[in-house]
Amino acid sequence: MEKNKSRRPSLRLHLFITILMLVVLAMTVTNCLTLQTALELQIDSFTQEMQGQALVLTRQLSGSGYFEHSDDPTVNAVIEQTADMWGGRIQVIDRSFRIVRDTYAVDTGKYNISEYVIRCLDGQSSSSFDTEGQFVAFAQPIYEKNFKASVISVSPVEANNVVQDAIEGVLLVTADLQSVVAPFRQAREKDMILMSAATCIAVLVILVIVVYWMRPFKKLVQQIDRAAEGGLKDEVDVHNYAETLRISEAFNRTLKRMQMLDASRQEFVSNVSHELKTPITSIRVLADSLMGMEGAPVELYREFMEDISNEIDRESQIIDDLLSMVRLENKEQTLNISQVSINEMMELLLKRLRPIAKKRNIELLFESFRPVTADIDEVKLNLAVTNLVENAIKYNQDSGWVKVSLNADHKFFYIKVTDNGCGIPEDAVEHIFERFYRVDKARSRETGGTGLGLSITKTIVQLHHGAIKVHSKLQEGTTFVVRIPMIYIKE
Structure with missing residues (x-):
């Protein structure tokens, strides 16, 4: 190199x-x-x-x-x-x-x-x-x-x-x-001598001018090298020319993005470590407690083993979600696009989730305004909508309701998931799509949430060139609206 x-x-x-x-x-x-x-x-x-x-x-x-x-x-x-x-x-x-x-x-x-x-x-x-x-x-x-x-x-x-x-x-x-x-011949010969002398002088003058002109660029390179050696902390500021100013601004924007990515990466590693460590710590405590008991009844052993099994399931769920996120964020990730009946996909999805809703006496409703067929990756979009509906069930009140509707126009189809649950605080709405973010951490652990579901959902929607919006009010409920193009155009 x-x-x-x-x-x-x-x-x-x-x-x-x-x-x-x-x-x-x-x-x-x-x-x-x-x-x-x-x-x-x-x-x-x-x-x-x-x-x-x-x-x-x-x-x-x-x-x-x-x-x-x-x-x-x-x-x-x-x-x-x-x-x-x-x-x-x-x-x-x-x-x-x-x-x-x-x-x-x-x-x-x-x-x-x-x-x-x-x-x-x-x-x-x-x-x-x-x-x-x-x-x-x-x-x-x-x-x-x-x-x-x-x-x-x-x-x-x-x-x-x-x-x-x-x-x-x-x-x-x-x-x-x-x-x-x-x-005139003599004059031409003299002029050639004068031109040679003038060329030598011009070489020196031009060299000085070029060196002077290039000083800001040299300074720019030095500052960029220093910023790189300093661990991407120092911004570049060379504004002698419009070009050096634009390069400085572009580098500083890139530097900020890299700093944000670096901070996000560190936070992600910290969150992953914490999330993976929590179930293991619980399992360790339960196992140590069991080993410290002598002559404990079988029912107690069974209760402890059930708790250990739940923590293992939770660990497995975290790992599965992490793997899903890594695969989705891979730049080489491709969608298996095919024409799919969105109505049929939604009916099958809700049929699978109704037993979960029934356990808490939550009514799961589906409203379809028209037949919709679109170009999607059925597996991935199914996962995205499942996350939304599962969250609406998990964070709802007993005997509540979840309403899912499907509609379309000439360009997009829309999936709306509405519940009458506890809602999301206003200051938390802008963070809910961040990795490992939980509105109520204690309740999330009770329901088995990993804090990755909505982040995965948003990534899948964006892969389909779509958008997702949320409207929520405390103690009244939450509505998620997903908009996906009817025809997928590969970039």
């Missing part, structure tokens, strides 16, 4: 890892988004600046006759200066795809039939950004001098032809973005 406990993950560790992951994730996402956004803005600004400079250059080349005189030193100086300013490459391409000027002086005189050039000769400027190669490229058309596409007032097809005819060539610009990206 201890091994299993040590292998279970700690709540403190779970909190620490979760918070650390959230903090690191938040820092990483924020840092990446910030750098990426700044980089995109910088590249966009750089590209727009390049396009603006390229537009100025194309206007200089338009109608300058550069395609016929590509060795013009002034224009070439401007082209070289512009390319150097960007750290890039400029190609001037005529309408036959021939490279008139290449600032790298590598492809001059060759042909460039790239997608950029083709689209540009059709009158469409184009640009692209290569994230892997980290360069930007765009192409702008070079028009004839004084050409303005906006003044063309012909059909779209004819306008397109006019535009194409007005294009002298293409200015193709490519630039390396390393100069733009490099500072």
